[in-house]
Amino acid sequence: MAAPRVAVVGAGLIGLSTALHIAEVIPSCCSITLLSEQFSPNTTSDVAAGMLIPHTYPGTPIHVQKQWFKETFTYLFAISNSAEASEAGIHLVSGWQVFKNPLEAEVPFWSDIVLGFRLMSAAELQKFPQHSHGQAFTTLKCECPPYLMWLEKRLKANGVQIHTRKVADLWELHSEYDIVVNCAGIGARQLVGDQQLFPIRGQVLKVHAPWVKNFIRDGDGLTYIYPGIHSVTLGGTREKESWCLSPDPGTTRDIFDRCCSLEPSLQRAQDIRVKVGLRPSRSCVRLQKEVLSQGGAKLLVVHNYGHGAGGFSVHRGTAKEAAHLVGECIAALEGSSSKAKL
Amino acid sequence: MQAEWEEMARRNWISENQEAPGQVTISTIEKGYYFHTENPFKDWPGAFEEGLKKMKEGDLPVTILYLEAAILQEPNDAEAWQFLGVTQAENENEQAAIVALQRCLELQPNNLKALMALAVSYTNTGHQQEAYQALRNWIKQNPKYKYIAKSKKGSPALTRRMSKTSDESSLLEEVKDLYLEAAHQNGDMIDPDLQTGLGVLFHLNGEFNRAIDAFSAALTVRPEDYTLWNRLGATLANGDRSEEAVEAYTRALEIQPGFIRSRYNLGISCINLGAYREAVSNFLTALSLQRKSRNQQQVPHPALSGNIWAALRIALSMMDQPELFQAANVGDLDILLRAFNLEP
Numbered sequence: 001m002a003a004p005r006v007a008v009v010g011a012g013l014i015g016l017s018t019a020l021h022i023a024e025v026i027p028s029c030c031s032i033t034l035l036s037e038q039f040s041p042n043t044t045s046d047v048a049a050g051m052l053i054p055h056t057y058p059g060t061p062i063h064v065q066k067q068w069f070k071e072t073f074t075y076l077f078a079i080s081n082s083a084e085a086s087e088a089g090i091h092l093v094s095g096w097q098v099f100k101n102p103l104e105a106e107v108p109f110w111s112d113i114v115l116g117f118r119l120m121s122a123a124e125l126q127k128f129p130q131h132s133h134g135q136a137f138t139t140l141k142c143e144c145p146p147y148l149m150w151l152e153k154r155l156k157a158n159g160v161q162i163h164t165r166k167v168a169d170l171w172e173l174h175s176e177y178d179i180v181v182n183c184a185g186i187g188a189r190q191l192v193g194d195q196q197l198f199p200i201r202g203q204v205l206k207v208h209a210p211w212v213k214n215f216i217r218d219g220d221g222l223t224y225i226y227p228g229i230h231s232v233t234l235g236g237t238r239e240k241e242s243w244c245l246s247p248d249p250g251t252t253r254d255i256f257d258r259c260c261s262l263e264p265s266l267q268r269a270q271d272i273r274v275k276v277g278l279r280p281s282r283s284c285v286r287l288q289k290e291v292l293s294q295g296g297a298k299l300l301v302v303h304n305y306g307h308g309a310g311g312f313s314v315h316r317g318t319a320k321e322a323a324h325l326v327g328e329c330i331a332a333l334e335g336s337s338s339k340a341k342l
Numbered sequence: 343m344q345a346e347w348e349e350m351a352r353r354n355w356i357s358e359n360q361e362a363p364g365q366v367t368i369s370t371i372e373k374g375y376y377f378h379t380e381n382p383f384k385d386w387p388g389a390f391e392e393g394l395k396k397m398k399e400g401d402l403p404v405t406i407l408y409l410e411a412a413i414l415q416e417p418n419d420a421e422a423w424q425f426l427g428v429t430q431a432e433n434e435n436e437q438a439a440i441v442a443l444q445r446c447l448e449l450q451p452n453n454l455k456a457l458m459a460l461a462v463s464y465t466n467t468g469h470q471q472e473a474y475q476a477l478r479n480w481i482k483q484n485p486k487y488k489y490i491a492k493s494k495k496g497s498p499a500l501t502r503r504m505s506k507t508s509d510e511s512s513l514l515e516e517v518k519d520l521y522l523e524a525a526h527q528n529g530d531m532i533d534p535d536l537q538t539g540l541g542v543l544f545h546l547n548g549e550f551n552r553a554i555d556a557f558s559a560a561l562t563v564r565p566e567d568y569t570l571w572n573r574l575g576a577t578l579a580n581g582d583r584s585e586e587a588v589e590a591y592t593r594a595l596e597i598q599p600g601f602i603r604s605r606y607n608l609g610i611s612c613i614n615l616g617a618y619r620e621a622v623s624n625f626l627t628a629l630s631l632q633r634k635s636r637n638q639q640q641v642p643h644p645a646l647s648g649n650i651w652a653a654l655r656i657a658l659s660m661m662d663q664p665e666l667f668q669a670a671n672v673g674d675l676d677i678l679l680r681a682f683n684l685e686p
Contacts, residue, residue, distance in 0.1 A: 289660070291616055298616075328659040332613070338653065340576035340587065340607045341434070341466045342545060 004030045004330050007177040009167050009191070010305070011036030013045035013144075013315050015183035016151035018304050021319040022181070022326050023158035030330060033177070034155060037166035037187075040148035044185055047204060047277030048312060049226040049233035050089075050142035052076065053097070053217065054110045055310030059284030062109050068317025070113050075316040076140045089146030089229060094138040095215030096120060098131035098262075103219075107135075110313075114139045128262070131218075141215075142312050143229045167191065170301060171294060179300045179329045181322060186280040188305045194286065197306055199278035201242035203251050205234040205259075207269035216262050221309075223258040225266070231273075234259040234266070238309075240281075247274040282306030287318055289325050300329040375441045383411040390422050397425065400600030402433040403632055420450035428459050432569070433632065434603045434647040439463050452483040458538060462573070465546050473546055474513045477539055478520065486533070487524045514547060534560035534570070541573060550581030568598040576607055584611040602628045606650050613657050619682075621657035625650050626684050629675055634686075646675075654678075 008019040011034055019034045040046055054069045056062075080090045098120070111117040120134035128134065155162060167173065170191065173180050182188060189197045209232045217224040226233045234255055252274050260266045286306045292299040304322040307314065383389050386408065393408030409426040413419060427442035443460040446453055457480040464473035482491045521540050528536065537560035544553035557574040564570060575590030591608040594601055605628040612621035632646050651673065658667045669677040679686050 293616075331656050331659050338610060338649075338656075339466075340579035340610055341431075341436070341603055342462045342542065342573045342576045 004178040004333055005176065006030050006032045006179045006181060006326060007173050008032065008034045008181040008183055009036065009170075009173075010183035010185055010187065011039045011148075011152075011162070012043040012183065012185050013048075013142075013148065013151075013311055014185065014304055014307060014318065015181075016148060016155065017315045017319040018181055018183050018322045019160055020151055020154055020158065021316070021323040023155065023160050025320075025323050026327055026330065030179075030326075031161075032159075033161040033163060035163050035165045035167055035173075037164065039164070040145040040152070043148070044277040044279070045148060045311070046144045047202065047275045048144065048309075049204065049224070049228070049235065050144055050147065050312045051093075051215065051217075051224075051226050052114070052140045052142075052313045054108075054313040055221075055308060056109075057282075057284045057308070057310070059282070065314065066109050066113070068314035068321075069110050070317070071320060072312075072314055072316035073113050073140065076142065080140055084150070086229075087146065088150040089143030091141055091143070091229060092138055093141045093213075093215050093227060094136070095217070096124070096128070096134050096136050097217045097219055098125075098128045098134040099219035100131055101133070103133055111135075111137070128216075130261070133219075139215075141226060141228055146229070170292065170299060174294075174297060174299050178333055179302065179326055181302045181304060181326060183304050183322075185305055185307075186278045188280065188286075188303070192301075192303070194282075194306075197280060197282050197286075198241050199243055200281045200308065201237065201239040201244060201276065202235065202279055202309070203237045203247055203255065203274065203276045205252060205255055206231040206273045206275060207234060207266070208232075208271040209266055209269040211265060212263060218258075218262065223255075223262060225259050225263050231271075232266075232269070234269075243278065245276050245278070247276055279309050280306050281308040285314070285318055287321050287325070289329060300332065302326050302329060375438065375445065377410050377414065378407060381407050381411055381414070383408050384414060386411050389415065390419065390425075393422075393425065397429060400598045402429055402600055402602055403634075405429050406433065418449055420446050420453060420456075423449065424453055424456045424459075427456060427463075431459060431463055432601055432603050434606050434628070434650060436463050436467055440467070451479075454480055454484055454535070457483065458535065458542075461539070461542050465542055470546055471513065473542070474517050477543055478513075478517050480539055481517075481520045481524065487520075487527075487536070490520055490523050490527065514543075518543060518547075532559050532563050534563040534567075538570065538573070541577065545577050545580070550577055553577045554581065566597055568594040568601055568604070571597065572601065572604040572607060575604065575611075579607065579611050579614070584614045587611045588615070600631060602631060602647070602650075605631070606647070606653065609650075609653055609657065613653070613660070618657045618660045622654060622661065622678075623682055623684065625654040625657060626675070626678055626682055629654070630679060630684060630686065633675065 006022060008015050015034060015036060019032055023032055052073055054065060057065060076090050079085060079088050080092055085091060115138040117135065117137040120136050124136065125131065125134055170180050182192060184191045186199050188194050212225060212227045212232050215226050222236065222238065224235045236255065237251055286303045288303055290301045290303060292301055302322055302325045304318055386392060389408045390412035393405050393412060396405040396408055406426065406429055409422050409429065412422045413426065423442050423446035427439045427446060430439035430442055440463045443456045446456040457476050461473045461476035464476060481487045521543055524536055525540065537556045541553045541556035544556060554574065554577050557570060557577060561570050561574065571590050571594035575587040575594065578590060579587035588608060588611050591604045594604040605624050609621045609624035612624060628650050629646050655667065655670045658670050666678060666681055676686055
């Protein structure tokens with residue numbers, strides 16, 4: 001049979017990294033096209049801080065999440081240690097996660113993957129008078145848009161076609177492609193009618209405060225300060241089922257105040273820009289194959305969406321799994337062309 | 343040791359079948375038939391008769407051992423070669439079938455059953471030209487129809503076509519003329535063998551609906567012929583009518599539960615219908631049948647068909663069960679049989 005044609009829908013972090021992984025592991029035996037209505041800097045991924053601190057998916061076994069995180073961390077750590085690091089926007093960052101109450105579990109599942117994980121000393125905790133406990137570690141951060149641009153560049157170098165196109169229905173791709181990889185993020189709610197997928201609206205501030213070198217995250221996950229290469233991301237909010245993409249001035253004030261109470265030096269931050277993104281949330285990432293049928297026609301689909309707030313932490317691991325599923329679809333296509341014997 | 347043999351046998355078969363579909367995977371040049379090296383029936387008196395008995399019972403692997411024994415005792419027994427070829431095809435082992443049938447025809451060029459079986463095997467392996475020739479020989483060697491071939495020889499239209507026999511389409515036209523003329527001469531009388539030939543011919547030419555009609559006509563005369571039911575099923579499947587194909591295969595397997603080829607075909611149709619669990623179950627049953635009767639006879643290295651393993655891996659890959667896919671990759675039949683609650 002002719003080389004199978006693969007379309008990846010979505011050009012956020014998940015779409016780009018999935019397309020790249022397919023191109024890397026299934027070279028030459030298939031053609032890959034990336035289709036998206038929006039590209040960086042207008043994706044949800046561009047709003048995210050890009051920190052590698054996993055969020056737990058209640059519907060996915062912990063060992064699987066740990067594996068995804070480990071693969072992602074290892075991959076990005078190698079980039080951070082290469083000449084590509086600045087262009088790719090990947091860098092190490094150290095800091096603290098602080099808590100007001102004693103922790104339920106002594107160490108999180110990812111503690112042996114990040115670097116130098118330890119409980120904070122009393123002396124360190126003096127920096128956070130409202131908090132009684134804390135963890136210190138070094139992790140990685142992906143600066144966006146640079147990381148997304150770098151992925152795009154790698155895709156082009158691997159021969160992946162990139163087209164701007166809004167896909168309203170997967171079936172419109174049926175005549176042009178054999179396999180469709182759905183990385184539409186929150187767009188999957190409309191695209192495939194997934195009612196288990198819902199937005200968790202996040203509003204963040206990107207500020208100029210180059211003196212802030214360490215990350216600070218309140219253990220409740222609501223307030224965080226993540227220093228990047230060009231700006232510091234201050235957050236945040238978690239508004240379930242809100243589809244509103246315009247910034248709320250009251251929320252902006254609130255975020256700024258909360259961050260300043262953690263890191264008072266931010267009072268002098270400048271150039272405050274407000275961004276809003278809709279985290280594609282689900283009890284678990286939808287990472288599976290589906291064979292769609294319509295009037296005798298079949299369309300092979302691989303889903304990879306629903307990463308919620310934790311996409312950056314696991315994107316390489318889930319891209320690898322999605323690429324594996326694409327490989328299985330290719331095998332199935334070859335299988336269905338095997339003929340019956342008289 | 344057993345495991346190593348199994349692994350070796352598996353690898354050999356797989357590597358033979360891993361070329362892309364459409365490519366020629368089996369040589370038409372006789373490579374020689376590979377006999378089982380340790381055949382418990384080697385010196386069995388009456389091995390041929392015992393083989394036929396086992397064939398009726400549907401135990402294909404043991405039938406093959408008896409027939410091989412018969413041939414080792416009497417290498418020029420054309421009929422034993424014929425049955426061996428037919429059984430190898432039913433056991434989903436086309437290469438061995440082709441070699442055995444070629445040997446039969448060297449010894450007995452007018453063996454009609456071998457000619458038809460060879461036409462089928464060539465069809466399955468994509469050797470169109472050779473398949474047409476076998477079908478033509480079937481008419482030429484057939485006492486009932488050879489006069490048609492002779493009378494046609496003089497016709498100017500045919501001579502013109504004969505002058506460029508290398509042209510595939512002209513060979514097809516010539517053979518088609520012969521078969522249609524033969525059918526015409528039969529009037530209302532249905533000759534199931536002739537209809538089978540027509541079915542193969544139409545199948546070769548991608549005219550699946552006409553092939554289905556021909557096999558169906560043959561079945562009106564021989565409703566208990568399981569190979570005909572399988573040929574009907576395969577034609578339905580290749581003509582994109584998988585649901586109906588399943589019915590035909592099911593009928594074939596009701597008549598002959600040990601019919602490995604039909605079991606394999608049924609699995610392929612299940613994949614095409616998206617019923618992956620059923621597909622896996624059919625492939626495992628086929629592999630288990632191939633292994634089982636051999637084990638009972640203490641043959642150390644049962645030959646399991648590579649294309650069944652390949653199809654099994656495809657079906658498993660669609661089921662999202664990486665451990666089982668891995669088991670298929672290393673050829674661990676026992677793990678798979680247990681996972682699908684099948685008798686080892």
